[in-house]
């Protein structure tokens with residue numbers, strides 16, 4: 001194969017995987033190697049009756065000191081889609097968009113961001129993002145370094161009572177769909193691809209190109225076999241792009257009235273917790289089937305100092321047990 005064919009093929013193939021070209025303001029630095037680590041959070045959370053919220057943290061770390069991630073496509077799925085699904089945030093037409101939390105994450109730095117729930121497979125979500133690299137305000141959204149939380153997805157346990165039916169703990173995996181996930185560096189190249197030569201009949205039918213290989217000056221005769229080779233991304237180079245699965249473990253506990261701090265027991269620490277909530281802006285009592293959570297110990301429909309008094313009587317003086325509303 002003539003060198004120029006290979007040059008043209010390479011130029012075309014490198015911009016294909018994400019279907020877009022990223023124009024970097026910086027000179028494209030070619031480091032010796034790339035390394036991206038993506039791993040959903042390993043989470044352990046208590047799950048009470050009718051509780052539905054759980055964050056799923058998706059950290060992405062770039063271990064390369066001279067580049068940044070400017071675009072990506074990331075597929076994540078749950079292994080228990082019957083009970084867990086990514087929570088819907090909005091619906092536009094037939095597309096359902098997953099809800100996510102951008103506080104403290106890198107996802108706010110992207111010009112375009114989309115997290116779509118796959119309708120037929122509620123356990124899957126496809127996330128895509130592209131950095132606005134032409135803007136003078138751009139800060140490379142995923143810089144090199146040990147910390148770089150990409151985003152926090154919100155998952156929903158659709159049948160919490162079923163999940164916790166006669167079990168104490170349930171763990172399900174969060175899997176990265178490796179074959180459909182890719183990250184692009186600031187030169188628009190896919191990070192961590194293994195390429196192989198393949199026969200290509202698309203680009204080889206020009207006999208003579210202009211100097212920029214953009215205009216074909218002379219075509220081969222029609223009976224000429226216009227076969228050449230090109231590079232194709234066939235798999236992920238796991239030495240450069242590390243995609244790990246994560247997990248979420250639910251520790252199933254019953255909704256317990258009076259357990260304001262949610263540590264599965266009713267004691268003086270719940271009184272302290274309530275005092276902090278009432279007087280110091282502390283965290284609210286744990287959500288539960290009761291309207292006021294587990295802090296309405298005396299069942300009068302509100303959470304105030306009388307609940308502290310009630311709990312103290314119960315704990316120390318043989319008073320009546322909590323009965324929340």
Ligand SMILES: [Ca+2]
Pocket residue numbers: 258259260261262263264265266267269270
């Ligand atoms: Ca407690």
Ligand SMILES: [Ca+2]
Pocket residue numbers: 295296297298299300301302303304306307
């Ligand atoms: Ca009360």
